[in-house]
Amino acid sequence: MSGAAIPHEGGVPHNDDGVPDPGEMGGIPRQAAPPAPRPPLSHALRDAGIAALVAAGLFVPLVGLRTDVASSGGGLIIRTRWADVAILVALVFGGRLLLNLWETLRPERRPRSARNTALLLRVGTWVAPALLIFALTFPALPGTTRYGLDLGILVLTYVMLGWGLNIVVGLAGLLDLGYVAFYAVGAYSYALLSTGFGWSFWVCLPLAGILAAFWGVLLGFPVLRLRGDYLAIVTLAFGEIIRIVLINWVSLTGGPNGVSGIPRPSFFGLSFSAGGGPGSFSDFFGLEPSPTHRVVFLYYLILALALLTNWVTLRLRRQPLGRAWEALREDEIACRALGINVTNTKLTAFAIGAMFGGFAGAFFATRQAFISPESFTFIESAIILAIVVLGGLGSQLGVALAALVMIGGFEAFRDLEEWRMLVFGGAMVVIMVWRPRGLVSTRTPSISLGKRKAISGDLVGEGHG
Amino acid sequence: MAYALQQLINGVALGMIYGLIAVGYTMVYGIIGMINFAHGDIFMVGAFVSLISFVLLTTGGWGAGPGAILLVLLVSMAVTALYGWSVERVAYRPLRGSFRLAPLISAIGMSIVLQNYVQVAQGARAKPIESVVTGSVELWHGNGFAVSISTMQALIVVVTLAVLAIFTWLVTKTSLGRAMRACEQDRKMAGLLGIDTDRTISITFVIGAALAAVAGTMYLLRYGVVHFSDGFLVGVKAFTAAVFGGIGSLPGAVLGGLLIGLIETFWSAYFSVQYKDVATFVILVITLVFMPTGLLGRAEVEKV
Numbered sequence: 189m190s191g192a193a194i195p196h197e198g199g200v201p202h203n204d205d206g207v208p209d210p211g212e213m214g215g216i217p218r219q220a221a222p223p224a225p226r227p228p229l230s231h232a233l234r235d236a237g238i239a240a241l242v243a244a245g246l247f248v249p250l251v252g253l254r255t256d257v258a259s260s261g262g263g264l265i266i267r268t269r270w271a272d273v274a275i276l277v278a279l280v281f282g283g284r285l286l287l288n289l290w291e292t293l294r295p296e297r298r299p300r301s302a303r304n305t306a307l308l309l310r311v312g313t314w315v316a317p318a319l320l321i322f323a324l325t326f327p328a329l330p331g332t333t334r335y336g337l338d339l340g341i342l343v344l345t346y347v348m349l350g351w352g353l354n355i356v357v358g359l360a361g362l363l364d365l366g367y368v369a370f371y372a373v374g375a376y377s378y379a380l381l382s383t384g385f386g387w388s389f390w391v392c393l394p395l396a397g398i399l400a401a402f403w404g405v406l407l408g409f410p411v412l413r414l415r416g417d418y419l420a421i422v423t424l425a426f427g428e429i430i431r432i433v434l435i436n437w438v439s440l441t442g443g444p445n446g447v448s449g450i451p452r453p454s455f456f457g458l459s460f461s462a463g464g465g466p467g468s469f470s471d472f473f474g475l476e477p478s479p480t481h482r483v484v485f486l487y488y489l490i491l492a493l494a495l496l497t498n499w500v501t502l503r504l505r506r507q508p509l510g511r512a513w514e515a516l517r518e519d520e521i522a523c524r525a526l527g528i529n530v531t532n533t534k535l536t537a538f539a540i541g542a543m544f545g546g547f548a549g550a551f552f553a554t555r556q557a558f559i560s561p562e563s564f565t566f567i568e569s570a571i572i573l574a575i576v577v578l579g580g581l582g583s584q585l586g587v588a589l590a591a592l593v594m595i596g597g598f599e600a601f602r603d604l605e606e607w608r609m610l611v612f613g614g615a616m617v618v619i620m621v622w623r624p625r626g627l628v629s630t631r632t633p634s635i636s637l638g639k640r641k642a643i644s645g646d647l648v649g650e651g652h653g
Numbered sequence: 654m655a656y657a658l659q660q661l662i663n664g665v666a667l668g669m670i671y672g673l674i675a676v677g678y679t680m681v682y683g684i685i686g687m688i689n690f691a692h693g694d695i696f697m698v699g700a701f702v703s704l705i706s707f708v709l710l711t712t713g714g715w716g717a718g719p720g721a722i723l724l725v726l727l728v729s730m731a732v733t734a735l736y737g738w739s740v741e742r743v744a745y746r747p748l749r750g751s752f753r754l755a756p757l758i759s760a761i762g763m764s765i766v767l768q769n770y771v772q773v774a775q776g777a778r779a780k781p782i783e784s785v786v787t788g789s790v791e792l793w794h795g796n797g798f799a800v801s802i803s804t805m806q807a808l809i810v811v812v813t814l815a816v817l818a819i820f821t822w823l824v825t826k827t828s829l830g831r832a833m834r835a836c837e838q839d840r841k842m843a844g845l846l847g848i849d850t851d852r853t854i855s856i857t858f859v860i861g862a863a864l865a866a867v868a869g870t871m872y873l874l875r876y877g878v879v880h881f882s883d884g885f886l887v888g889v890k891a892f893t894a895a896v897f898g899g900i901g902s903l904p905g906a907v908l909g910g911l912l913i914g915l916i917e918t919f920w921s922a923y924f925s926v927q928y929k930d931v932a933t934f935v936i937l938v939i940t941l942v943f944m945p946t947g948l949l950g951r952a953e954v955e956k957v
Contacts, residue, residue: 246732255776255780414945425893425938426934429931610770616765
């Protein structure tokens with residue numbers, strides 16, 4: 189099954205010529221066009237011209253004619269913005285022209301040599317510990333600001349969510365588009381248990397994980413028979429159902445207003461109150477009371493949770509269960525034939541993936557001290573899935589790097605407000621077109637005879653559902 | 654009884670809109686086996702293009718007669734088809750033959766891009782227009798409740814049926830339709846027999862987008878307002894309709910759309926409005942779990 193990585197150049201004829209590319213991200217890394225009968229420059233110009241024409245068709249109505257609600261009366265008025273359209277069209281023309289020229293002028297692409305791959309692998313083994321050391325020492329580094337810590341917490345939350353989803357998607361090959369549902373279950377479990385019964389974070393954390401795992405099994409049951417895209421759309425539906433229930437079940441969840449006043453975690457019973465009274469962290473250790481203590485504590489908490497996820501995943505991969513997951517991803521029918529209980533294997537993947545989602549959710553609730561259904565929309569699921577796929581399915585390091593790039597990059601564009609989502613979506617498309625197998629496209633086999641070798645991501649099955 | 658009849662009319666009008674979008678999903682799924690996540694947003698782009706055209710027409714003083722509506726429809730179909738084509742060209746074609754998740758992620762990215770592009774270009778506020786088609790016909794007056802069909806609803810039904818008739822002719826009778834069906838059955842073989850598969854797939858996206866534009870125009874006329882995030886939920890529901898009717902089946906998509914529209918309307922009328930989306934999603938789950946081929950779909954034979 190997995191050997192069926194047919195290079196897509198073969199078989200079906202493509203017409204690279206004549207069909208222009210309207211966008212700026214259409215750099216198609218396919219073989220260079222066949223020896224052009226026309227001089228390359230004029231051809232490139234013509235192609236770019238068509239692209240510009242298409243771009244004009246796209247941008248004139250939606251960018252050029254901006255509708256605004258008139259200040260007098262309720263009607264709409266039109267404001268024209270031809271300058272913006274001209275700039276956009278010129279950008280598309282220039283971008284397409286450069287791409288065309290590059291396609292014809294660049295040297296022929298050679299397959300990456302084995303030595304190159306080995307080098308990458310060696311760098312890979314060195315990157316992971318470096319990242320870990322950096323993550324561990326980050327709060328102590330000079331120049332780390334409160335904002336930096338908050339960003340670190342955010343990135344680590346997504347790293348943890350990515351690793352959790354990686355169990356379901358990357359290892360077991362079950363495409364889950366509703367992962368945020370378990371995140372929500374974890375967050376609401378902690379929020380409601382702590383505000384309703386006054387239970388502490390450390391009691392609720394395992395409970396949140398167990399409840400999320402329970403929901404994972406519950407949602408996993410009906411979808412056991414589904415495969416691929418169907419599974420994706422059903423999990424999406426589950427995610428939305430949970431969100432709609434959270435919005436509408438006002439008596440329990442507070443509806444759209446959410447739950448506020450969620451207690452903060454304590455450090456072995458020592459609180460992080462700003463005043464620094466008796467029984468507080470700063471008082472016990474004789475430190476100057478500072479709000480930074482709590483942030484640093486939260487940072488290490490999420491780091492520990494994320495590393496726990498990673499550790500459990502790595503351990504499980506070597507155990508029968510983890511091997512059954514990967515076997516299931518490669519070929520479900522063969523699994524059945526070999527006597528693997530497919531039902532249990534799938535359900536455990538859902539449950540364990542959901543459990544880590546639940547942990548992350550509980551952490552999110554305690555960090556924010558306020559949660560509402562708005563935090564658990566489909567776009568969150570899409571972002572987490574994007575992190576997993578962009579990082580490279582099944583690659584722990586890749587997921588961490590992707591979370592760093594995506595979330596860090598997303599935050600870097602914070603000033604740009606509505607533009608950053610546009611850039612974010614565009615980045616998803618560009619990275620997929622550029623590297624469909626993700627940023628880290630080599631895998632270490634879970635089991636091997638003799639020396640461990642890296643294998644290409646192309647050889648890894650992606651699961652059938 | 655009268656109330657139920659009224660809901661039936663409302664449900665059919667809504668279902669037609671879902672059906673039009675569902676056709677786009679089902680065609681793309683049939684031909685390249687991917688969920689075109691951005692299709693719901695293509696629908697939203699169609700609604701926005703119609704909105705802009707309407708505003709242009711009214712400020713230009715050309716009024717809003719039947720001719721204006723037809724013109725708006727055509728403009729919206731043309732521009733939206735261009736969007737559909739570009740999306741395929743930029744985000745999906747480079748990934749053809751790549752692994753299965755890649756186009757899905759790319760489609761989700763494209764969906765985010767389209768939504769936020771419209772938000773940046775047209776602003777985050779919901780855009781209202783004055784109602785263009787007004788008036789209604791009272792069909793029946795029974796115990797204090799009048800059953801009426803508004804001109805708008807009649808228009809939706811008529812336009813949808815006309816568009817679907819043209820489309821059915823296109824798929825069943827023309828050589829283009831034959832090429833599309835051939836690609837659906839076996840893309841590689843179709844390519845070997847001289848069908849330009851890339852072009853056929855592009856045209857599939859163009860047609861799907863044009864139908865979505867019709868749906869967008871009807872949606873705008875019916876509800877009088879459009880927001881950049883409208884595409885997602887409508888898209889998911891239309892996809893539900895496509896799955897419900899049997900993905901890959903064109904009559905199934907329309908049937909599924911109608912049923913989803915009816916179920917949603919009746920659910921809102923008799924149970925609760927808040928949970929109407931839950932009803933749709935529950936149907937989706939139940940259909941997929943117990944009847945994965947949908948109402949009119951073919952059973953998929955699994956080869957080992």
